[in-house]
């Protein structure tokens with residue numbers, strides 16, 4: 569698809585963008601051996617909190633599940649929680665829940681997934697468009713966690729005036745980081761990314777890694793310490809730009 573023949577001044581412009589609030593989390597590790605109940609409680613708490621927080625959509629940026637052989641009941645639990653959410657829920661597979669031939673996202677519970685649940689499945693990247701929200705989301709489903717997989721490679725520029733939010737699961741290389749890591753994300757790639765917000769996952773802790781005016785944040789895992797978990801709230805405001813803050817969710 570191209571815009572050939574359409575003068576650029578016919579594109580919708582930023583004034584049509586809606587003011588949105590996204591909830592961004594990652595690394596819930598459902599089905600992990602040592603925290604099965606905590607992970608479930610954290611996901612349920614996120615679903616409970618979403619309406620109260622005024623969320624328009626929820627992003628879960630990889631390692632939603634701990635490994636590909638989690639029991640069917642864990643997948644059923646997740647799908648049921650997403651159905652209860654009743655908001656767009658956008659899932660990017662990570663290195664613990666790869667989108668490969670054996671992917672858990674191909675298993676039966678996902679064949680009956682509710683329509684609000686959207687899962688990135690294209691290794692080269694794809695846009696999931698939510699026109700009602702004036703929101704386009706881009707991400708690459710991870711086929712294998714290797715140094716050759718670059719989570720930001722091929723991100724397109726937005727062309728329809730929608731917000732463009734990118735999701736990426738991988739390792740951000742700080743400038744002095746000389747190790748060769750799998751699924752690398754480099755500072756210059758972030759700085760050149762044509763998105764309005766880069767939602768990151770893979771690291772358990774929350775940290776902002778914005779570069780060159782591109783807002784980029786690791787939400788950190790929502791798994792609780794002392795009964796309280798934490799997620800990232802992303803405000804997309806046509807007037808003032810992109811803002812994030814951490815908010816706590818009570819987990820019982």
Ligand SMILES: [Mn+2]
Pocket residue numbers: 630631662663664737769770771
């Ligand atoms: Mn990971």
